[in-house]
Structures are given as C-alpha cells and as structure tokens.
Amino acid sequence: MSEGEAFDFQLDYIISVIKDTGAKVVGLQFPEGFKRRSPAIASGLEEETGARILISGNPCFGACDIDVALTEDVDIMFHFGHAPLDDNAVSRKVYFIETRSVVEVRDVVKMAVSELTGQRIGIISTVQHVHKLDDAASVLKEHGKECVICGGDGKIAYPGQVLGCNFSAARNEECDEYLYIGSGQFHPLGVSLATKKRVLIADPFVNELREADSSKVLRQRSAVIAKSLDADVFGIVVSCKPGQKRMELAVKLKKMAKEHDKEAHILTMDLVTPDQLLQFKVDAFVNTACPRLAVDEVGRFHAPMLTPMEFEIVLGQRQWEELVFDEITGE
Known part of the structure; x- marks a missing residue:
C-alpha cells in the first residue's frame, strides 16, 4: 500500500x-x-x-x-x-x-497477544490510529485480556491519544503494561519513561512487534546531567511557537538559578536549532520548548541541553531517582 x-x-x-x-x-x-x-x-x-x-x-x-x-x-x-x-x-x-490511517490493525494486534505479559492492557496511539483502538481492544478481549483506553488532559483530543509532549492518556495505575499502535519510536519511548511500565509497539504498516527500550535514552540523559553539574552559566530556551511557549516556566527556572548563585539568561526564538544557539556562550542550555528537542537532538548542541527536571537535578532541587520525562500538560 x-x-x-x-x-x-x-x-x-x-x-x-x-x-x-x-x-x-x-x-x-x-x-x-x-x-x-x-x-x-x-x-x-x-x-x-x-x-x-x-x-x-x-x-x-x-x-x-x-x-x-x-x-x-x-x-x-x-x-x-x-x-x-x-x-x-x-x-x-x-x-x-487529522490524516487518519486506513491500515488494518487487527492482524498485528493478534500477533501481540502472545507477547503481552500482563492481564490489564492500556491501549494507546497517535491521532492517526485512535479510531482503530476499539478494534484493537476487541481483539485483545477475544483472547482474554482486559483493555483500558483512557482519556487524557485538556491537550488530548481523543481517549488513548498520546502526543510527543503529553502522555496523560497513559496514566492509568491499574494497567500492567501498554500496547502502542503505530510505527514511530518516540511516543512509546515517552510512555515508557513517563509511566515506568513496559510498552509493546504493534506496527500495522509492516506487521511487526518490538518493545520500547528506554535504556539508551536514560543513559544519554544521565550523561547530559553529568556534563552540566559544574555549569555556572545557563541559557534557558523559550520557543515563540503558540503551543510550545512556556515563559512562566522559564522565569521560574531563572529565579531558581539565581537562588543557587548561578547565572541564567532567557533566550527566545521560533525555530530552535544547534546553529541558532551556536553564538550563545553558555555552559549548558535548559529547554522549555518542545520536549522532544533535548532527546531527539542530543549531542548536536555545543553545550549540554537539559530538560527543566534535569536542571532541577543539577541544582540539587530534585534527586536523580526522581527524573521524569518533560511534558507540556493541559488542565
């Protein structure tokens, strides 16, 4: 097709x-x-x-x-x-x-049944497949699984929908694990990091299964934090894009830096790229724009790019064990 x-x-x-x-x-x-x-x-x-x-x-x-x-x-x-x-x-x-997918999902969900180790399964996807989640649930129920398709917060349009910056539809404490319908890696990785639960990816385009493995991302984030521990000057990046602009958070982080005798400057821009930041001579950046930026572009900036939660760890405001994935949430 x-x-x-x-x-x-x-x-x-x-x-x-x-x-x-x-x-x-x-x-x-x-x-x-x-x-x-x-x-x-x-x-x-x-x-x-x-x-x-x-x-x-x-x-x-x-x-x-x-x-x-x-x-x-x-x-x-x-x-x-x-x-x-x-x-x-x-x-x-x-x-x-919304550009919904017309690809059938039942076959790949049937393949996933034997790989799911839990009994109560949370089903999630992007907007391209949310209209197929009920089909996926019916397949799992036919094979004795309990299914949950949860609504999210104010940023989520449909039950079971996850964004690259919002995993509120995967916040069900009663789920043993999650089944993600789709072809990408970032969304299921985000769910895995946000929930600390196993996420199995069912790719309907190629009829393949794989497990979201967040270990590499966690190693990368730990390395970024370690490189920033001795930083004294920070650049706090704020996006001008309407759905990403988190100026209040940036101001809060700047105040936090001052309280720890650190220097911080708020940098505003539309498109955040390594080239755009090259002329800013800081020891580390803190990203308040799209949360994917720090993860997808890791190693490409001339200074470490921290998430707000990682910045708190660097300042001693948060413990390493309390590291969570950055999200842009709604009411």
Missing part, C-alpha cells in the same frame, strides 16, 4: 470547505513525513477550486507548531496530521486534517 493509500487526506472535504468559504488563497501545512505529498495535493486543489495554494516550507513538529506567518497571507489554512490542541485558538482560519 502506498503512502497516499495508507492515509486519508480528506481531499473532498477540503475542496468543499474552500468552495463554501469562497477562499481565494489557501495555505497547506504538513508535518515532515507528509511534505512530499504536498505538490500533488496542491495541484489537485487548485484544479478543483481555482484557489491559489501556498505550501508552508517551515518545519512542523505538531499541532503546537502552526505556521502563524502563513495564516496572515491566506484566507484559510489546512494543517495536516494532527488534532487541535486546547490552545489552538491562534487563528480561526486553521482547519485540522
């Missing part, structure tokens, strides 16, 4: 919205995995509607990462691959196209 066949881009719906709203200039924003599809989609929409299509070329890491500048140049914009967050009132022009 090709990528185009594996996901529903809701093109008929998009065409109807463009026609109904009378939009003349339309923006499209895709996450990295879908960007290659954008020229063909744009051509089809232009042909069907006569609207001028503008494609965002900026990186897109989630629903938190709306291309605000593009919204100012278009009548409406379609954001693909994510469900809206609680703080996506940035623009009424934005329509979220």
Whole structure:
C-alpha cells in the first residue's frame, strides 16, 4: 500500500470547505513525513477550486507548531496530521486534517497477544490510529485480556491519544503494561519513561512487534546531567511557537538559578536549532520548548541541553531517582 493509500487526506472535504468559504488563497501545512505529498495535493486543489495554494516550507513538529506567518497571507489554512490542541485558538482560519490511517490493525494486534505479559492492557496511539483502538481492544478481549483506553488532559483530543509532549492518556495505575499502535519510536519511548511500565509497539504498516527500550535514552540523559553539574552559566530556551511557549516556566527556572548563585539568561526564538544557539556562550542550555528537542537532538548542541527536571537535578532541587520525562500538560 502506498503512502497516499495508507492515509486519508480528506481531499473532498477540503475542496468543499474552500468552495463554501469562497477562499481565494489557501495555505497547506504538513508535518515532515507528509511534505512530499504536498505538490500533488496542491495541484489537485487548485484544479478543483481555482484557489491559489501556498505550501508552508517551515518545519512542523505538531499541532503546537502552526505556521502563524502563513495564516496572515491566506484566507484559510489546512494543517495536516494532527488534532487541535486546547490552545489552538491562534487563528480561526486553521482547519485540522487529522490524516487518519486506513491500515488494518487487527492482524498485528493478534500477533501481540502472545507477547503481552500482563492481564490489564492500556491501549494507546497517535491521532492517526485512535479510531482503530476499539478494534484493537476487541481483539485483545477475544483472547482474554482486559483493555483500558483512557482519556487524557485538556491537550488530548481523543481517549488513548498520546502526543510527543503529553502522555496523560497513559496514566492509568491499574494497567500492567501498554500496547502502542503505530510505527514511530518516540511516543512509546515517552510512555515508557513517563509511566515506568513496559510498552509493546504493534506496527500495522509492516506487521511487526518490538518493545520500547528506554535504556539508551536514560543513559544519554544521565550523561547530559553529568556534563552540566559544574555549569555556572545557563541559557534557558523559550520557543515563540503558540503551543510550545512556556515563559512562566522559564522565569521560574531563572529565579531558581539565581537562588543557587548561578547565572541564567532567557533566550527566545521560533525555530530552535544547534546553529541558532551556536553564538550563545553558555555552559549548558535548559529547554522549555518542545520536549522532544533535548532527546531527539542530543549531542548536536555545543553545550549540554537539559530538560527543566534535569536542571532541577543539577541544582540539587530534585534527586536523580526522581527524573521524569518533560511534558507540556493541559488542565
């Protein structure tokens, strides 16, 4: 099955919205995995509607990462691959196209039954597969397992949905372990770190099973903390992206640094990259932007990049054993 066949881009719906709203200039924003599809989609929409299509070329890491500048140049914009967050009132022009997967999950869930060691299983996924979680639960129940699909906090649109920065739908203390439906590694790794429970990944695209192994990430985080223990000057990174901006947290961390006779500076920017930070001569950075940044980009910055919780460990405010995964939570 090709990528185009594996996901529903809701093109008929998009065409109807463009026609109904009378939009003349339309923006499209895709996450990295879908960007290659954008020229063909744009051509089809232009042909069907006569609207001028503008494609965002900026990186897109989630629903938190709306291309605000593009919204100012278009009548409406379609954001693909994510469900809206609680703080996506940035623009009424934005329509979220969740791009649900049409791939069958029952076969790979059947494969997972013999690998699940617990009795009470929490089932989780990204928005691409949340509509298949009931199917997954029915398969597990047919094989004698108890299933739990939990709701999350205010940032979570659907029960069982996890984000790269929010694992509140996997906070059920009664679950023995979790079954993650999907192909990625970061979300199940985050759940494993956040819950300290086993997470089995059931990949429906290739019908494979694997276990989320957080040991490498924990070793990397321990190394980053160790390199920062003698740091005196910190750069606290704040993202300007609407869904990532945590200025109150940054101010709190700066105050904490001062209380421990450390120097800290708040650095604000839109896209956080190693090159963007290269000119800031600090001993270590503290990331309050997308929590994935410190983990995905480990070793690429010229100074260690700490999470807020790791910064607390460096300052002696938190014990090593109390290290938890950084999340952006909602009410």
